[in-house]
Amino acid sequence: MTKRMTLFTAWCALLVLMSAISTWYGWTPFSDEERSGSTSGYYRGPTHK
Amino acid sequence: MDNLTCPSCGAALPVRDPALPYSTCAYCQTLVRRAEGNVEAVGTVAVLPADVSPIQIGTTVSRDGIAATVVGRVRWGWSDGSWNEWFLRAADGRAFWLGEAMGMYMLTSEYPAVLDVPGIRNFAEGNPMAVDCTVKAGGKWLTASDIKEASCLGSEGDLPFPTLPGWTMTNVDFRNAAGDALSVQRDADGTTAWLGVWSDLGGLKPGNLRQIEGWTMPRALA
Amino acid sequence: MTEPRAVTCPSCGGSIEIRAAGYTVTLACRYCGSLLDVANEDVRLITAYRRAAKNFAIMPGARGTLFDVEWEVIGALRRRSGSAVWQEFLLFNPYSGYRWLVAADGEWQFGTMLLDRPEDDGMAVSWRGRSFTLEDDAEIETTAVVGEFYWRTARGDTVQGATFANGREQLSRETSADEVTWTQLIPITTEWVEEAFTVEERHMPRAPRPDLAEGFRKAPGMEESDLGFMFFSAMIALFLIFVVQMLLSGPRVCADGRATVEVGAATSAHRIGTIEVRRPWQMVTITVDSDSFNNRWVDLDYSLVNRKTQQSIDAYGIVEFYTGTDSDGPWSEGSHHAETLISQVPRGTYDVFVDAGSHGWPSDPVPGSIDPANPWGSGETVALWFRSCTGGFSWGMFWLMAVLLFSVPGVILWWRNRD
Numbered sequence: 001m002t003k004r005m006t007l008f009t010a011w012c013a014l015l016v017l018m019s020a021i022s023t024w025y026g027w028t029p030f031s032d033e034e035r036s037g038s039t040s041g042y043y044r045g046p047t048h049k
Numbered sequence: 050m051d052n053l054t055c056p057s058c059g060a061a062l063p064v065r066d067p068a069l070p071y072s073t074c075a076y077c078q079t080l081v082r083r084a085e086g087n088v089e090a091v092g093t094v095a096v097l098p099a100d101v102s103p104i105q106i107g108t109t110v111s112r113d114g115i116a117a118t119v120v121g122r123v124r125w126g127w128s129d130g131s132w133n134e135w136f137l138r139a140a141d142g143r144a145f146w147l148g149e150a151m152g153m154y155m156l157t158s159e160y161p162a163v164l165d166v167p168g169i170r171n172f173a174e175g176n177p178m179a180v181d182c183t184v185k186a187g188g189k190w191l192t193a194s195d196i197k198e199a200s201c202l203g204s205e206g207d208l209p210f211p212t213l214p215g216w217t218m219t220n221v222d223f224r225n226a227a228g229d230a231l232s233v234q235r236d237a238d239g240t241t242a243w244l245g246v247w248s249d250l251g252g253l254k255p256g257n258l259r260q261i262e263g264w265t266m267p268r269a270l271a
Numbered sequence: 272m273t274e275p276r277a278v279t280c281p282s283c284g285g286s287i288e289i290r291a292a293g294y295t296v297t298l299a300c301r302y303c304g305s306l307l308d309v310a311n312e313d314v315r316l317i318t319a320y321r322r323a324a325k326n327f328a329i330m331p332g333a334r335g336t337l338f339d340v341e342w343e344v345i346g347a348l349r350r351r352s353g354s355a356v357w358q359e360f361l362l363f364n365p366y367s368g369y370r371w372l373v374a375a376d377g378e379w380q381f382g383t384m385l386l387d388r389p390e391d392d393g394m395a396v397s398w399r400g401r402s403f404t405l406e407d408d409a410e411i412e413t414t415a416v417v418g419e420f421y422w423r424t425a426r427g428d429t430v431q432g433a434t435f436a437n438g439r440e441q442l443s444r445e446t447s448a449d450e451v452t453w454t455q456l457i458p459i460t461t462e463w464v465e466e467a468f469t470v471e472e473r474h475m476p477r478a479p480r481p482d483l484a485e486g487f488r489k490a491p492g493m494e495e496s497d498l499g500f501m502f503f504s505a506m507i508a509l510f511l512i513f514v515v516q517m518l519l520s521g522p523r524v525c526a527d528g529r530a531t532v533e534v535g536a537a538t539s540a541h542r543i544g545t546i547e548v549r550r551p552w553q554m555v556t557i558t559v560d561s562d563s564f565n566n567r568w569v570d571l572d573y574s575l576v577n578r579k580t581q582q583s584i585d586a587y588g589i590v591e592f593y594t595g596t597d598s599d600g601p602w603s604e605g606s607h608h609a610e611t612l613i614s615q616v617p618r619g620t621y622d623v624f625v626d627a628g629s630h631g632w633p634s635d636p637v638p639g640s641i642d643p644a645n646p647w648g649s650g651e652t653v654a655l656w657f658r659s660c661t662g663g664f665s666w667g668m669f670w671l672m673a674v675l676l677f678s679v680p681g682v683i684l685w686w687r688n689r690d
Contacts, residue, residue, distance in 0.1 A: 005497045005504075008679055012508035015672050019512045022668065023519040026552035030667020031614035032586045045568075045632040046593040046604045098312055099276040100293020101365040129423055130296040130310045151421050152294065152368025153386060194450070228387035247386040250366055261365045267340055270366055 055079055056090045065106065065120035066138045069207040073121075080204075080213055092213040097124055097203040102149055103250060103270075104135050105259035106206045110147065112156060112253070115139045119147070121206030125199035125220070136208055144209075146243050147253075148232065154253060155222075155230045157245030160186055164242050169233055173240035178221045184231070186244050191223035191231045210238055278309055282319045290345045291363045295419040299324070299346075301331065304417065306425055318425065324349065324415035326474045328374050329360050331418035335467025337381065337459070340367050344468065346418030352411045352432065353497050357476045361420060369421065372464065373456060375476055379464045380441070385453040389435070389442055396435050396442060398455075403435035403442050411445070501680035512672050516664055520554060525660040530627055534567055534651040535635035538628035543657040546575075547620045554663035555613040557623065561590050562654045563607055566633075568592075569653055572626040573611060577619045584621075586613045590655075593632055612663050623659045 022028060053062040057079040062072055064083070071091075072081045078094045108119045117137035124133050137145040148155040163169055163186040172178045182193040197220045204212035218236035224247070232243045251269060258270055276292035279285070285302035289295050289309060297317070298307040304320035327347040334343045342362035349358055357375035371382030389398035394405045411432040416424055431446040441456040464470060528543025546555065557573055568591035575584040588611035594603040636651055 005500060008501050009504055011679065012504050012676060015675055016508050016511045016515065019668060019672055020515045020519060023516045023665075024552075026520070026550075026554045026615050028554065028612065028614045028665035028668045029671070030612070030665050031554070032588060032611040033584070033613060034587070046595070098293065101291060102293055103366045126311060128310075130421070131293070133293070150294075151384070152363070153384070224388075226388040226390055249368060249386070258366065264365055265341065267364075267366050 053081075053083065053088050055081060056088050062088065064207070065118075066136075066207045068138070068142075069120065069136070069209050071209070071211050072207045073204045073212065075205060080211055082211070091211060094212055095201075095203040095214050097122075097205060098131070100133070101261055101264075102133055103258045103261060103266075104133070104147065104149065104255075105257070107257050108135075108259070109256040110137065110145075110156065110253040111256075112145075115141055115143070116256075117143070117145050119206070121204065121208040123204045123208055123212050124202040125197075125218070126202040127197040127199045131202055136206070145245070146232065152249075154248050154250060155232065155245060156248060156253060157230060157232055157243035160231070160242050160244035162186070163231065163233075163244065164240060169240075169242065172219075172221065172233065173235060175235075178219075178233075182223075184223065186223075186231050186242070187229075189225060189227070189229045191225045191229055193221050193223050195222040196220070197222075210236060278307070278314045280305060280307065281314060281316045282307075289419060290343055291365070291419060291421065294363075294421045295345075296421055297416075297424050298419045299416045301417060306416070308423075309419075324417045326471075327360075327417065328358055328470050328472075328475045329372070329468045330471075333468045337362075337370075337372075337463065337467050340364055342367075342370060342467075344372075344418070346416070346420045348413050348424070349415035350411050350413050352407075352409045354500055356414075361418065371454060371456075372459075377461075377475060377477065379459045379461060380456040381459040382443070382454045382456045385442075385455055388453055389444075396444075398442060401437055403437045403440075406434045406436045406441070408433040498680050498683060501683070502677070505676035505680060508676050509669075509673050513669065516669065520662040520664060522549060523660050523662040524549075525658055526623065528623070528625075528657040528659070530625060530655045530657065531652050532569060532627040532629045532655065534564075534629045534631055534653060536628070536650070538570070538572075538626045540624055540626050542622055543625050544623045544659045545620065546623060546659050546661055548616050548618050548661050551618050552615050553618075553661050554665070555616045555621075555659065555661055556663035557586070557588065557611045557613070557657060557659045559588060559590060559609050559611075559658075560656045561607045564592060564629075564653050566593050567629055567631050567653060568605075569627055569629040569655065571609070571611070571655075573613070574624045574626075575613065575616060575621040576624060577617075577621055579619060584613060584616060586611050612665060614665075616661075623657075625655075625657065627655065629653045 055062050055074040058077040060074060060076040062074060062081060070082055072083060073094050074081060078096060079090050080092045080094045082089045082091050104119060106119050109116045117139035119135045119137050121136040122133055124131055133149040135147040137147055143158050145156060145158050163184060164173060166184045168182045168184060178193055178196055180193055183190055199218055199220055201212045201216040218234050221233045223231035228247045230245050230247050234241055255270060258266060276289045278287055278289060280287060280300040282305035283300060283303035285300060287300060296310045298309045301323055304323035306317040308315040308317050329344050331344050331347055334341060342364050344360050345363045346361035347358060357373060360372040362370040362372060373380040373382055389396035396403050411430050413426060413428040416426060433444045435442045439458045443454045443456055445452050524546060526544030526546050530541035532539055568589060571588035573586045588609045590607060590609045592605040592607055
């Protein structure tokens with residue numbers, strides 16, 4: 001195995017581990033506690049142009 | 050012509066090619082200049098390093114039905130190695146160089162016409178040669194593929210130039226897809242151009258090859 | 272002048288006979304592996320090593336007859352390209368010059384350097400009237416050297432190597448900084464090689480194990496390095512991430528609820544269920560489906576209120592659906608379904624409330640006007656069905672991981688093909 005491949009395998013393992021930990025603590029950076037977008041609550045409508 | 054003797058050690062100095070001015074004494078490495086029957090020692094040539102070349106003085110090669118005989122050898126060294134160039138004289142008086150590199154051979158005869166090509170004339174005037182310079186010689190297009198600054202490492206036999214230590218030359222090899230070869234050499238005496246082909250040893254139909262210790266000569270070459 | 276040339280290794284003091292004296296430029300000491308420059312009379316140490324490369328299928332010094340010529344193996348190289356490894360042996364006979372024996376995947380090839388050059392026409396070359404098609408073009412690295420060579424070589428050398436094939440015959444083109452060499456390679460049976468030389472079977476480069484990765488690795492453009500293997504590893508890792516997220520986010524317990532909101536009216540609050548988070552921390556997912564309104568949106572402000580502490584966690588959702596016609600024809604946008612993910616909900620029992628308010632686009636319907644679709648209604652309403660569940664799958668997280676995983680081989684691939 002090349003050095004690059006070893007490093008990459010370690011990187012894959014790190015990401016799997018991180019996703020396991022974050023799932024265990026019920027954490028995600030992509031939750032909906034904040035309203036998305038700047039149109040918060042007032043004007044909505046199609047973004048179709 | 051009578052056989053001469055070495056002015057330094059007195060050993061016999063066989064004349065293999067009377068047209069050539071320089072000869073190396075096989076016994077004391079003295080470089081001898083021959084002119085109008087006179088012999089004159091001009092210096093001492095380095096001892097040739099050991100090699101396993103199958104060529105030796107007296108080896109014959111055949112090209113276009115004309116047999117040429119090896120009369121001398123110069124060994125050139127450059128930054129990344131060294132190679133042999135054997136000088137041959139054919140029965141019809143033509144001169145050949147047989148370059149030996151990587152177990153391959155480049156057999157060339159003098160082709161002065163190409164010296165008029167601007168790129169080569171420019172080189173002959175002392176300017177550097179451009180890699181990928183393409184010239185037409187003998188109806189063939191050839192491209193400069195290899196440029197080497199070489200210095201003389203030693204010699205034997207009869208040769209056209211003095212092979213004293215410190216004698217240097219610039220060699221440009223041109224080649225093409227068909228295996229043709231053009232070699233342009235520039236030294237203190239001037240620039241010469243040699244056109245021929247790349248070949249393996251068998252393709253040269255050689256005779257009188259050197260017997261190398263520990264190896265049997267292949268039947269096809271013996 | 273006919274005695275073989277012997278040199279003394281400046282690193283270990285071992286005496287080494289040079290077999291192709293006059294041609295050999297680089298020598299890797301067979302005792303200590305040190306790389307020597309023997310181009311000139313004085314031997315120069317290029318790189319000192321402590322250990323000679325071993326474990327070659329044939330060791331330098333072996334002699335054998337192939338194609339009616341006796342050859343001596345004078346040098347051996349281990350080389351690598353991507354995940355492929357093989358060995359090359361330099362054969363020498365002073366009368367016949369140099370040849371190559373190449374051992375790869377348990378098979379042998381006999382190589383002859385070409386004096387004439389094949390003519391290149393892009394993906395194929397023609398040589399002596401025959402056409403050879405490009406099979407492979409990748410960087411080749413030399414990983415181990417032993418013996419003597421007529422060019423400057425060292426561990427770690429790289430060249431660009433392309434292979435062109437016509438049936439089982441190959442032409443190999445190696446391009447280094449200062450030259451291009453072409454070699455013709457023909458297959459030669461293992462029996463012939465074993466008749467000629469003593470072959471250490473256990474040191475033969477093995478054929479690659481057939482595995483799942485193989486098909487992927489051999490995909491076009493992938494064979495040239497470990498890239499294919501990288502994409503494969505990234506794939507495996509992403510699959511693991513998927514499974515881990517699925518398994519670790521549970522247990523999943525759901526509660527259903529329903530609400531009706533009037534379009535254009537003030538927001539109304541509804542309790543839509545009770546859920547219990549049984550792990551220290553869990554995600555909560557609230558999905559909503561609505562009836563099929565058009566040109567309306569529904570703002571949803573969710574609150575999870577902890578029964579014990581009365582503390583509330585807020586989150587937002589929206590269902591919106593619009594249609595229209597413009598110069599490109601009819602269009603529609605939005606969906607009657609929405610999903611809201613709430614992260615890091617601590618252990619406890621929660622009542623789920625929603626504040627829902629619906630409006631029309633481009634404006635609210637005029638109160639009191641009669642909707643032709645619902646002429647007896649007291650005002651237009653939107654019905655909403657909620658389902659609140661503990662646990663959840665964060666697709667955002669999943670795609671972020673996918674990007675982080677695939678960007679590495681992706682960038683390498685881009686870098687390689689950027690011209």
